[in-house]
Amino acid sequence: MDFATARRMMVDSQVRTSDVTNLQLISAMLEIPRECFVPAANADIAYLDRDVPVSDPPEGRLSRRLLKPMVLGKLIQSAEVQSADRVLDVACATGYSSAILARLASEVVALEEDKDLADRARQILGDVGTANVTVVHGSLVAGWPDLGPYDVVFVNGRSEVVPQELCRQLRNRGRLVGVFGEGMAAKAMMYLSEAGEVSGRMLFDAAAPLLPGFAKPPAFVF
Numbered sequence: 001m002d003f004a005t006a007r008r009m010m011v012d013s014q015v016r017t018s019d020v021t022n023l024q025l026i027s028a029m030l031e032i033p034r035e036c037f038v039p040a041a042n043a044d045i046a047y048l049d050r051d052v053p054v055s056d057p058p059e060g061r062l063s064r065r066l067l068k069p070m071v072l073g074k075l076i077q078s079a080e081v082q083s084a085d086r087v088l089d090v091a092c093a094t095g096y097s098s099a100i101l102a103r104l105a106s107e108v109v110a111l112e113e114d115k116d117l118a119d120r121a122r123q124i125l126g127d128v129g130t131a132n133v134t135v136v137h138g139s140l141v142a143g144w145p146d147l148g149p150y151d152v153v154f155v156n157g158r159s160e161v162v163p164q165e166l167c168r169q170l171r172n173r174g175r176l177v178g179v180f181g182e183g184m185a186a187k188a189m190m191y192l193s194e195a196g197e198v199s200g201r202m203l204f205d206a207a208a209p210l211l212p213g214f215a216k217p218p219a220f221v222f
Contacts, residue, residue: 095121
């Protein structure tokens with residue numbers, strides 16, 4: 001398979017057509033080999049308009065996937081990542097989003113609670129020559145306060161609740177982006193921290209895999 005051509009087609013047909021105009025972001029998505037971040041058996045679907053599986057979890061656990069290129073590109077563009085920013089990439093999986101973010105930011109902290117995925121992310125990011133990413137292993141919902149505060153927190157999947165602990169790790173004027181809501185009602189959202197208060201606004205309709213630990217608690221029923 002000609003991955004360079006597939007990468008260019010992904011950007012031209014999925015990313016640019018979704019109003020992603022940030023040239024630095026487009027350049028990163030043209031250069032980073034997405035196929036390297038998925039299992040070899042899934043390399044031929046790495047550039048399709050879908051969330052691509054990167055793990056085969058035990059029964060009852062959520063499958064981990066790379067976000068579809070359009071959703072990833074629009075979320076990152078909406079976060080307005082600047083060259084001096086420190087970014088927390090929550091649920092980095094194998095590190096593809098971290099590699100993209102690293103082309104835009106000064107520093108990326110890539111958080112993953114699945115140790116096998118964290119180890120793979122560390123190896124792949126080293127293989128593709130990404131030097132400004134620190135992969136850390138820990139709870140996704142807890143974030144990584146030791147290296148905060150962050151200018152941007154990127155939630156790499158869907159949450160059914162506003163992650164308050166992650167919001168607390170934003171610096172003033174920091175932005176948290178991700179997909180929020182239940183099922184087909186989910187929306188891409190941005191939460192802005194300003195003077196200790198966090199406010200949210202809807203960005204666009206979006207779907208993404210639910211992340212472990214981010215489900216809405218079951219309601220109590222009499």
